[in-house]
Amino acid sequence: MIEINYRREKKPLPVQNAIVEIGFGNGDFLLKHAMENPDRFHIGFEISGISISKIVKKAKRLGLSNLRVARIDAYWGFYLLLRNESVETAYMNFPDPWPKKRHTARRLTNLENLFLFHSRIKSGGALVLKTDERFFVDYTIENAQEMGGWRWELEENAISETPTKYEKKWIQQGKTIYRLILQKAGQPSKEIKIRHLKEVSEVPHMKTETPRFYPEELPGKVFRLPNTTVAKFFNLWRRDEEYLLETLLVENGYEHYFMTRFRRKDGKWVIGVSPFSEVLKTEGIRDLVLWLSGREL
Ligand SMILES: C[S@@+](CC[C@H](N)C(=O)[O-])C[C@H]1O[C@@H](n2cnc3c(N)ncnc32)[C@H](O)[C@@H]1O
Numbered sequence: 001m002i003e004i005n006y007r008r009e010k011k012p013l014p015v016q017n018a019i020v021e022i023g024f025g026n027g028d029f030l031l032k033h034a035m036e037n038p039d040r041f042h043i044g045f046e047i048s049g050i051s052i053s054k055i056v057k058k059a060k061r062l063g064l065s066n067l068r069v070a071r072i073d074a075y076w077g078f079y080l081l082l083r084n085e086s087v088e089t090a091y092m093n094f095p096d097p098w099p100k101k102r103h104t105a106r107r108l109t110n111l112e113n114l115f116l117f118h119s120r121i122k123s124g125g126a127l128v129l130k131t132d133e134r135f136f137v138d139y140t141i142e143n144a145q146e147m148g149g150w151r152w153e154l155e156e157n158a159i160s161e162t163p164t165k166y167e168k169k170w171i172q173q174g175k176t177i178y179r180l181i182l183q184k185a186g187q188p189s190k191e192i193k194i195r196h197l198k199e200v201s202e203v204p205h206m207k208t209e210t211p212r213f214y215p216e217e218l219p220g221k222v223f224r225l226p227n228t229t230v231a232k233f234f235n236l237w238r239r240d241e242e243y244l245l246e247t248l249l250v251e252n253g254y255e256h257y258f259m260t261r262f263r264r265k266d267g268k269w270v271i272g273v274s275p276f277s278e279v280l281k282t283e284g285i286r287d288l289v290l291w292l293s294g295r296e297l
Contacts, residue, residue, distance in 0.1 A: 002056045002064075002067060002068055002069060003056055003071070004069065005278075007278050007280045011199075012081055012086070013043070013081050013082065013083075013086075015041045015082070016041075016086055017088040018040070018042070018043055018082070018088060019040050019089050019091070020044070020082070021043075021044045022074040022077075022090060022092045023046060023095055023096075024051065024055065024069070026051065028165065029091070030069075033162070039066075040088070041066050043069065044068075045069070045073070047071065047072070047073055048071075049071055056069065075113055075116060075195075078116050079196075082120045083120070084119050084120060085120070085121070085122040087117075088121075089121075089125060089127075090126070092127065092130070093130045094130055094164060095109070095129070097133040107136070109129065109143060110143065112195070114140075114143050114147060114192075115192035116194055118149055121184045124183065125183070125184050126184065127181075127182040128179065130179050131178055132175040132176065132178070134178065137154065137178045141154075141180070147189070147192055149185065149187050149188040150183065150185060154178060154180050155178070155179045156177070157177055160177075196252065197251060197282050197283075198283045199281055199283075200281050200286050203273050203289055204286065204290070205271065206271045206289055206290060206295070207265075207269070207270050207293075208268060208293045209267070211292060211293055212292055212294045213292065214262075215238075215243035215245055218245055219233055221233050225287065225288065225297060227284065228252075229249055229284040229287070229288065230250045231248070231249050233245055233246065234247070234248070241263060242262070242263050242264075244259045244274055245260040245262065246259060249284055249285060249288055251282060251283075251285075252284075254282075254284075258274065258277035258285075259277045260272075260273060260274070260289075271289055271292050272289055
């Protein structure tokens with residue numbers, strides 16, 4: 001399977017010297033790189049479902065066996081799927097620049113991301129950024145300098161053999177194209193706090209006579225749980241003695257979307273995640289089920 005089902009798959013992936021592209025868009029750069037480097041394993045992270053289906057189709061047509069992609073935020077892709085020191089080069093081509101000050105945290109080269117990418121990149125490996133935005137280059141260098149452990153090189157209008165869709169567009173408009181190569185050189189001089197997700201082997205189905213809420217009480221409600229996750233409940237469907245409740249759980253910025261199931265059995269409530277919802281089994285989901293069943297966290 002070209003698409004990584006990271007909710008089910010054994011993680012991290014057993015790869016070494018991997019080539020990663022963050023936000024590959026139409027996928028042309030990654031596909032060409034994978035074709036030209038059959039001895040390297042390639043991984044792409046994208047949040048756009050359309051980009052994922054397009055690259056999967058193209059990779060199948062090309063018969064590529066050294067490429068896998070995941071629909072996941074690059075932060076969690078690196079966090080969950082890659083081992084420390086397993087990446088040779090991570091490419092980031094024309095990321096959304098998020099120019100407004102209030103959106104700075106969304107930039108893909110924020111301190112937290114850079115710190116995580118650094119841990120997954122092998123010594124001597126690199127993060128290669130291309131952008132047409134000078135402020136984005138400066139922002140990235142400032143962060144690299146602040147955390148330490150990087151050496152960098154900046155080129156202007158470096159001619160690309162494989163211009164991406166955005167690169168072609170900016171070249172046509174006469175913009176300067178920057179290529180910033182951040183090479184891993186030693187350990188960071190500063191510890192940056194990063195978000196974590198703890199996986200658990202099982203999310204239980206809890207039996208109780210006294211749930212914290214009955215299912216009819218939950219649609220439209222939002223709760224901040226003691227473990228700092230936020231749970232929001234939307235629609236409720238009932239079929240006989242079974243209730244399915246649309247649920248969004250935000251755990252350290254990771255969004256789980258699934259159906260919580262309440263079932264009546266032998267005079268009790270059984271609460272858990274619907275077997276038709278494929279979730280990343282984490283402490284956050286387990287705790288939500290425990291909390292809904294009335295347990296204190
Ligand atoms: C401006 S486009 C550039 C696409 C392509 N790299 C190119 O140069 O043509 C940015 C891409 O990054 C993806 N993206 C944005 N945030 C992301 C994230 N946190 N993780 C993974 N991909 C992301 C978007 O879906 C989009 O496809």
